[in-house]
Amino acid sequence: MVYYRHGSELAPRREEQGWVFAHMGPVVFGLYSHQPTTWEPGSSVKDMEHRLDIRWCDSRRNAWVLETARADRYPGTPDEQLEAFAHEVLRAGRLHTGGMDHRQPEFSYDSIHGDTLRMKFAPFQTSVVGKHFINDKPVAYDDWENLDSPWAEQAFDSPIVCVDYGGVRLIYDFEKWTIQGNRLEPVALGTPGGPTPSR
Numbered sequence: 001m002v003y004y005r006h007g008s009e010l011a012p013r014r015e016e017q018g019w020v021f022a023h024m025g026p027v028v029f030g031l032y033s034h035q036p037t038t039w040e041p042g043s044s045v046k047d048m049e050h051r052l053d054i055r056w057c058d059s060r061r062n063a064w065v066l067e068t069a070r071a072d073r074y075p076g077t078p079d080e081q082l083e084a085f086a087h088e089v090l091r092a093g094r095l096h097t098g099g100m101d102h103r104q105p106e107f108s109y110d111s112i113h114g115d116t117l118r119m120k121f122a123p124f125q126t127s128v129v130g131k132h133f134i135n136d137k138p139v140a141y142d143d144w145e146n147l148d149s150p151w152a153e154q155a156f157d158s159p160i161v162c163v164d165y166g167g168v169r170l171i172y173d174f175e176k177w178t179i180q181g182n183r184l185e186p187v188a189l190g191t192p193g194g195p196t197p198s199r
Helices: 078-092
Strands: 002-005 013-016 019-023 027-033 038-043 052-056 064-070 094-096 106-110 116-120 132-134 152-154 160-165 168-173 178-181
Antiparallel strands (some): 013 019, 152 160, 160 168
16 A cells, blocks of 8 residues: 555656656656556545545555656656656666565566665565565665664664653663653743644
């Protein structure tokens, strides 16, 4: 299931050969589904302010590809940029779907940027380490942090999460079920540096 903002925000948009191509201002993207999809346009979704076009795929064995590029890679109007991007993806992007019917499905894609991405299916509750590859090299997930942002940090395979926001620093230990920190009151809604009120 994929959500698209309903209306002019994603215009122009076009569909071709299993791809949906869209222009988003500074970026163009194409989203491919190996299995057939259906649309539910203008859907209302709980807690979402705007209506959405929802792209569904009911298959339990599917592969999605998201290809992106800077819009200024292509000259012309947004319509012309999108057409050029779609043409390049359909000409230079290479989908390899022959392994999707295997007992352990496998899928790969040669991107327009010259990289090959390959994935092997990882059964539920099994690790993806050693099953995802970029240019035939396994993705080193062990080197990634679980969380790495200006507000939250968590090392790979660590029970410790550190949160810093609006003058509050809290350290959660999910192994010992403890919380430590300065326990300062959070910054009030709407103040500089504080949280933005939800609508």
